[in-house]
Amino acid sequence: MDAIVMAGGLGKRLDMGEKPCIEVLGKPLISYVIDSLEGAKKIERIFVAVSPATPNTGKVVLNYYDGRVKVIMTGGGNYVGDMVYAVGSAGISEPVLIIMSDLPLISSDLIDSIISEYEKCGKPAMSVHVPISVCRSLGIRPDTVFNRDGNLIVPTGINILDGKNIQQEQEDFNLILKIPELALNINTVDNLKRCKDLLKFD
């Protein structure tokens, strides 16, 4: 399965310049996700969707991964529109994993197990969530919360969609995983500090 890393956001809450390139313990934030994708057995090609808000991110990625990871320039300012554009531009007509650049704690094994769950789920699309209790136990205030049958769940920014019908709404399976590494999304200075502390003791 191919993967697209979304990396064209404004990073306003963190306000440290281009968020995907900020240095976290000696390497760019986005490289944590890319390294885990490169290590995942089920991932083939890797693309990064940048935008005019992240001009340097493309350069950093091309440089760091020596051309192994492709960069796609999207319009910016529209997450879903840019994702659809990136899938088309990459010529992907099979299921594709879409992931955000700001999930540094995700591992290769976790990516592979998410893809295995997708293969079993029987739906064209799958979105990964954590129960709100995982965020609460980390002291993280989520941006978005959904109510699924009375349970509050938080989207993690990991989706699998069928590339051949990317223009259309797709029936979506909600995978709910009680995994703290999926909940630590780097949006604020506090998230970044928490993440550095966790990585140091890894």
Ligand SMILES: Nc1nc2c(ncn2[C@@H]2O[C@H](COP(=O)(O)OP(=O)(O)O)[C@@H](O)[C@H]2O)c(=O)[nH]1
């Ligand atoms: N290409 C593209 N990427 C985006 C867009 N919005 C957010 N992203 C990326 O998606 C991820 C999650 O977004 P978010 O955390 O809201 O980013 P932020 O706005 O930069 O804090 C980040 O890696 C962003 O760089 C967009 O409109 N276009």
Ligand SMILES: [Mg+2]
């Ligand atoms: Mg985020």
